[in-house]
Amino acid sequence: MKKINIHEAKTHLSRLVDEAAKGKPFIIAKAGKPMVKVVAINEAAPKKVKRLNAMPGVFTIPDDFDTRHQEEIEKMFYGEDE
Template sequence: MKTFNIHEAKTHLSRLVEEAANGEPFIIAKAGKPLVKVTALAADGKPKVQRLGFLEGQFLVPDDFDELGRDEIEDMFGVRE
């Protein structure tokens, strides 16, 4: 990640903001000390959360998944086919 001093950031602010919006965040420093990190915001202001598919390919579901434990479950509920 690139670091720019305040004067340099002021001089090139438009370009730096455009780059940050395109996924290249940067840091603004004063006297060599980092002060702020500039990053792009999500379109709606909230971070994008991906819930579906985040474990894809991590495990296999057996073909008989819906049959596993069937006898025990039927015994617990007193149901037999």
């Protein structure tokens, strides 16, 4: 990937933006240290993962979901009450 210093990026910004928009991303560096990556905004965004309610009507979450088997779990952690 092309790395460009800030001064050159300021001088040639229009051309660089056009290139990035065409799918040629680049990195802007300051004193040789990479600072930002310039990419086209029409690139595919990360796919959202829908976790709950992905299949309505197929699965249901019980009302006691957060307390189910609570007594058994507490016994495993704290031991039997005497």
